[in-house]
Each structure stands twice: as C-alpha cells, then as structure tokens.
Amino acid sequence: MAVKKKTAKKATSKKKAAKKKTVAKKTATKKKAAKKKVAKKAATKKKAAKKKVAKKATTKKKVAAKKKPAKKTVSKKKEAVKPVRRKSAIPKPRPPRSSMNEVHNFTPYKLVKGEDYMNENQVMHFQDILEDWKHDLMQEVDRTVHHMQDEAANFPDPNDRASQESEFAMELRTRDRERKLIKKIDESLSYLETGDYGYCEDCGIEIGVRRLEARPTANLCIDCKSLEEIRERQRG
Numbered sequence: 001m002a003v004k005k006k007t008a009k010k011a012t013s014k015k016k017a018a019k020k021k022t023v024a025k026k027t028a029t030k031k032k033a034a035k036k037k038v039a040k041k042a043a044t045k046k047k048a049a050k051k052k053v054a055k056k057a058t059t060k061k062k063v064a065a066k067k068k069p070a071k072k073t074v075s076k077k078k079e080a081v082k083p084v085r086r087k088s089a090i091p092k093p094r095p096p097r098s099s100m101n102e103v104h105n106f107t108p109y110k111l112v113k114g115e116d117y118m119n120e121n122q123v124m125h126f127q128d129i130l131e132d133w134k135h136d137l138m139q140e141v142d143r144t145v146h147h148m149q150d151e152a153a154n155f156p157d158p159n160d161r162a163s164q165e166s167e168f169a170m171e172l173r174t175r176d177r178e179r180k181l182i183k184k185i186d187e188s189l190s191y192l193e194t195g196d197y198g199y200c201e202d203c204g205i206e207i208g209v210r211r212l213e214a215r216p217t218a219n220l221c222i223d224c225k226s227l228e229e230i231r232e233r234q235r236g
Helices: 002-081 120-151 158-194 209-214 222-235
Strands: none
Touching: 120 158, 120 209
C-alpha cells in the first residue's frame, strides 16, 4: 500500500511539473510575440517618418527648380530689350498698285437687240475706255519719274544703295511694259478711227463687246487666240 501511495504521489508531482513547464513556455512565447509587435510598430513609425522627411525634401527641390528658370527667362527678356537697331535710311515702299493690264472701273455697255456691231455708241464707249486707261498709265509714268527724282540719294551703307537700285530697276521694268501697252492703246485708237476696231485680224469675225471690255487692246477672237497660244506652246 505504501508503495502504491508513493507511485501515485510521484505521478501527480510529475503532472504538476509538466503543467508548470507548459504554462511557462506559453507565457514566454506570448512575451516574445508582444515584444516583436512592439518592435514592428516602432520600425513602421520610423519608416513613415523617414518617408515624410524625404517627400518634404523632394517638394522643396521641385519648387526651387521651378523658380530658377523663371528668373532666367526674365533676365533674357531684359537683355533682349537692351540692343537698339540702327534705323535704315531707305524710304518706305509705296503701296502695291493695280496691275497694268487691269482696266479701271467703267459702266458696261448695255446691248440692244438688233443694233449694229461697232455702231457710234459702241465706238464712243470703247474710245472713252482706251483714253482713260492711257491717261492712268501716263500718270503712273510721271509718278515714277518724280518718285525716282525725290528718293534718289547716295546712301553710305552699300546694302541701302543696293536695295534702292533694285527698287528702281523694278519700277523701270514695269514702266517699260506699260510703255508697250500704251503703244497698243494708240494702235487700238487708230483702228477706231479707220473702222477696223473690234474685228479679228486673222479670220475677220467680230471679237465681241464683252471680250473687248475685258481686254480693250485685243486684236484676235477667242478661237484664234487659243490657237496661237497652242502654237507657241508647241514651238517653245
């Protein structure tokens, strides 16, 4: 009986010791887990603080980088305003003139049914157009002469002299073309006097009132003029 009691006591003592060991192990693991959690929280807080500091530094750098080029552009603008260009002595060009082949405003002739071609009214109509056109061209010639006399000067700058000479050369070329046109107008006026005005020189048919109003110096009908242009293209 005594041996049984001793063995029972030993078994209970062993059980108690095993329970104490398991409880101690559980408490130790809980303490370790709590410590790990605290360490993780501290590490996350440190990382968040470092990220905030880095963000603030990057924003400051961006603001500084944006401000610097703005200052540079202002300085460039100020420097660009400083240099003063020398005024050229060349006179300002005249406003563009209408084409020399353009007939000035006139009232179109009102055709009447049954009237003869190139009657007295039509002759007077085209005579007025040709004389007015010649008068305008002569005024342009006089204006060019006065312009060249007034603006002619010996500029010290060779570039100014070259530009003036080129302008005068252009004026003289246009005047030369207008001189040839005035010669054609005189021929058309002579044809009006002889009664040959308004008829084609090649085929002899009527050129037409509307074509003559568009081109008063025309001496060919539309068909003959188109054939002449085709021949010129084939030759050249």
